[in-house]
Amino acid sequence: MHPIDADAVLWRQGTGDELLVVMHGLGSHEGDLFGxxxxxxxxxxxxxxxxxxxxGGGFAWFEFTPVDADDHALIDSAAEGVLAWLEGLEHSYSRVHLLGFSQGGAMAVQLARLEPERFASIAHLSSFVHAGELPGDAALAGREPRIPLLATIGDLDDVIHVDKVRRSAPWLDRHFAVDRRTYHRAHAIVAEELADVVAFLERA
Structure with a gap:
């Protein structure tokens, strides 16, 4: 297991009893999406x-591969670290939501694959699904209601390989209640997308 550094977590206190866990992309850091x-x-x-x-001056959840790899050992190790961090929180939240960009989005889906009943929604931004099958996939597909998932991508995105996007889209449709959006952008988050994320989370 790759543990989460609890001292590095950036927090914003809310008004309710729900937690949104945010996970950055490859080579980035906790301060990026905290903006x-x-x-x-x-x-x-x-x-x-x-x-x-x-x-590369930042941090990664698992090893980068431009094409699909179906070895789950490294991504599962990181996901298990997130689950252990959640278990160690002093407060027990009524609902836990996930938001991940790029590698962080793959992590968000992987967490739901490991614990299909745990999470209330996922914002899956400029991302993909890790290849291969897991024991929890059938339970995830069979969950009623399915977890709502916002899947976004840019038509100019040259970081997430098109084969990963094409493979991931039908997999997401089979396992989540998907709201899919495409923007005219590269590998980044644009204002229109942020507005869609906020609206999605308000409905979740």
Whole structure:
């Protein structure tokens, strides 16, 4: 297991009893997506995590591969670290939501695959699904109601390989209640997308 550094987590206190866990992309850090926090619905406590593996001046959740790899050992190790961090929180939240960008989005889906009943919604931004099958996939597909998932991508995104996007889309449709959006952008988050994320979280 790759543990989460609890001292590196950035927090925004909300007004309700729900937690939004935020996970950054490859080579980034906990401060990157935390910039979104002032715009997110006030009812959430927001916790922005730092990935456990040093990478290029930032951090990674698992090893980068431009094409699909179906070895789950490294991504599961990181996901188990997030689950252990959640278990160690002093407060037990009524609902836990996930928001991940790029590698962080793959992590968000992986967490739901490991614990299909645990999470209330997922914002899956500029991302993909890790290849291969897991024991929890059938339970995830059979969950009623299915977890709502916002899947976004840019038509100019040259970081997430098109084969990963094409493979991931039908897999997500088979396992989640998907709201899919495409934007005219590269590998980044644009204002229109942020507005869609906020609206999605307000409905979740």
């Amino acid at each position: 979104l926090a002032p715009h997110l619905p006030e009812r959430f406590d927001v916790a922005s995590l730092r990935a456990p593996i040093p990478y």
